[in-house]
Amino acid sequence: MPDKTEKPGKQQAADERPVRRQARGERRIAQLLEAAASVFCTTGYTAASTNAIAREAGVSPGTLYQFFPNKEAIAIELGSRLMHRMRETYGEALAPLDPATPLEEAVTAAVDRFIDFNCRNPVFFALMHGPDIPGRMTEEHDALHATLITRVETLLTPFVPGMPTAEVNRVAQVCVGIYKAGLELVLAHEGAEREAYVQELKNVLVRYLGALVVD
Amino acid sequence: MPDKTEKPGKQQAADERPVRRQARGERRIAQLLEAAASVFCTTGYTAASTNAIAREAGVSPGTLYQFFPNKEAIAIELGSRLMHRMRETYGEALAPLDPATPLEEAVTAAVDRFIDFNCRNPVFFALMHGPDIPGRMTEEHDALHATLITRVETLLTPFVPGMPTAEVNRVAQVCVGIYKAGLELVLAHEGAEREAYVQELKNVLVRYLGALVVD
């Protein structure tokens, strides 16, 4: 299990004693996660095999298991790092927006950012896609999904002041669902066609939410 | 080697001789497809094993392969039969609607029917859920998806008379995407909550399409 508290470099200087020489390991972990990302993208999460990931990373299966107890742990860590990176990159998108911001603008900004991030990190899509069967979600999935939902709820709140929590949650679920569906279409196309789909996605969301806001 | 030319249904009409020994075979096929449906629902398409399907059907693996060349063929046939049944059950929904029908009414009717059908035939969802990876679609998937798209295009056309084909297709893709996402949410809930999600799904579609129609 990767030790989050131990970023190599600066902190090492400060924490003279506690944990030593995880440099190599930390690199391996990054390597493995990268490999996993690649494999998840190529074959999908379900079909991805730990051996394939290890092979892609150029290490033996045993090495993989030194850092992750199983495939799901890899996905969880990968998802968590992706969320981190997302927060770092587009952190402002989280700040409760000025309620005065026109909805369209807010949606456009959010979608552009999410889409951009997803295009740069195609694994994200693979991770969002749960193992086929509706009720049953893997832990990994759940975590990622829950985080996404929370984010969207946060973005939503200023626009729908009086709405009961349960309903906000439902709307968020719907938005995330729409987003996932849109993303699939976006990723399946390129160039102008891709752009067109991005626009449609925005349209769907703006019109859906628009009615809620005005109401 | 299994005989692909023995596909039941359509081809039979073309083939002058009806061949009788298919009576038993037809029953076997139905049996197998039913079993497959059950297994797909329980474990998802990817995780479903042909052996499990055969077991569920109460036949030997060899028998299964006498009728289907591989797992995908089962899914394809299953999907095709589902579409058939759907057409039979809700056939009118396909007939180009009177353009005077209010959009909301049309959408409500269509969604109610689709949802109803999906709840009665939960395999449908499992089949729509492709093996994870965006670009790469399996044949099975493709077939089902294409049929769906065509249907939606047909439904759409009367409402957007002047729209270029490419755009109609895109809108259909978006609608189907939205529908899938909505369906997932609907199936994941029960009772009143499920109803609420059905309503949201309708809202999303009506508002999205409403703008296109008025325009």
Next chain:
Amino acid sequence: MPDKTEKPGKQQAADERPVRRQARGERRIAQLLEAAASVFCTTGYTAASTNAIAREAGVSPGTLYQFFPNKEAIAIELGSRLMHRMRETYGEALAPLDPATPLEEAVTAAVDRFIDFNCRNPVFFALMHGPDIPGRMTEEHDALHATLITRVETLLTPFVPGMPTAEVNRVAQVCVGIYKAGLELVLAHEGAEREAYVQELKNVLVRYLGALVVD
């Protein structure tokens, strides 16, 4: 899982319909059990691997798993067949003996038979030897052990008429323990030395039980 109810040959003629052509399978099972016996003897139960058994049997791992769900099942079936064979071969030893039979004679006969059987079927020893740890018994082990205990209790009863059940059981446990220990020594030697150990084993039992009987 092997179908016990289906001994090939005579029964096949009688049961015209029910189960057909397990001939090959039945042979495979026998083959696999033989291979398992060999491997268990060579490496011990714990260290024996299913792959090794399959290899020894000259079949692929998959084939093994067509007949047995796991290693333990093999051991169980093997043990059960051994007990069967034992009963068939030395069945009379089970019949409650004439209480008039001198103890020494009874013990001698029983030990001779058991030892003979064990020398002819060395797996028996491997199967009796449980996975190291006192409390924890595997199912396989338990079954074999329980059967043994029961047999010994049966043999014992006529000699100790008034003894409470719990005590009979305890004595049986002790006898079986002694027997196992003796067997280990017997198997570890050859020729005259082996004979000497057999004699010691008899001595131990006769003297131990003699005191109980006389008492």
Next chain:
Amino acid sequence: MPDKTEKPGKQQAADERPVRRQARGERRIAQLLEAAASVFCTTGYTAASTNAIAREAGVSPGTLYQFFPNKEAIAIELGSRLMHRMRETYGEALAPLDPATPLEEAVTAAVDRFIDFNCRNPVFFALMHGPDIPGRMTEEHDALHATLITRVETLLTPFVPGMPTAEVNRVAQVCVGIYKAGLELVLAHEGAEREAYVQELKNVLVRYLGALVVD
């Protein structure tokens, strides 16, 4: 590569220079052996993994291999230390007994001590239990076993003055076998039942040996 010549204890006496840096090492070794004992008890010798031992000891696998060349070496050292401790604790039991001591008393004393020791040091049992297979003994096993046999021979001698060495050895083997079998039963029970088994064990030995002595 681990240094075999650094075995603590005996060799130290021969080696004039006591070497100080062994203070830490000695503690490590004790730590590791304790951990090994715990793991052996929990999982049995065969199933015990060196990594598990290291983990239990709170050190890295590498450290373990700095002190022991392999798993067996751990067992050997553990066994040897156990024998030491046994000798220290119950040393007198070794001293050739006064031939006038009644056999029963001697056996009772010996069994009580051995059993007591084994209950306090449950590893002992795990170590006595060899990897299943009769002829093939591991070195570790052999050492422990040989020591035990020798002890019993020593205890035995005064009671059977004229007996040829080979026979004494055989009787010792039998006694140890009986003891092991009895111990297994004793450890498998608790409370009064355990006591009852201890008594049976004594009975078996007294009666077996009694006949030899009188003779």
Next chain:
DNA sequence: GATGAATGAGGATTCATTCAT
């Protein structure tokens, strides 16, 4: 000495598919 990373063969088990009967 100590650490933790690395190895790679081997473990049990599954599965789509083919074959003999």
Next chain:
DNA sequence: TATGAATGAATCCTCATTCAT
């Protein structure tokens, strides 16, 4: 047709051991 046996590569995962630091 139908059966069940057979395959063998692939799955996840473990373990004794070695190596670089």
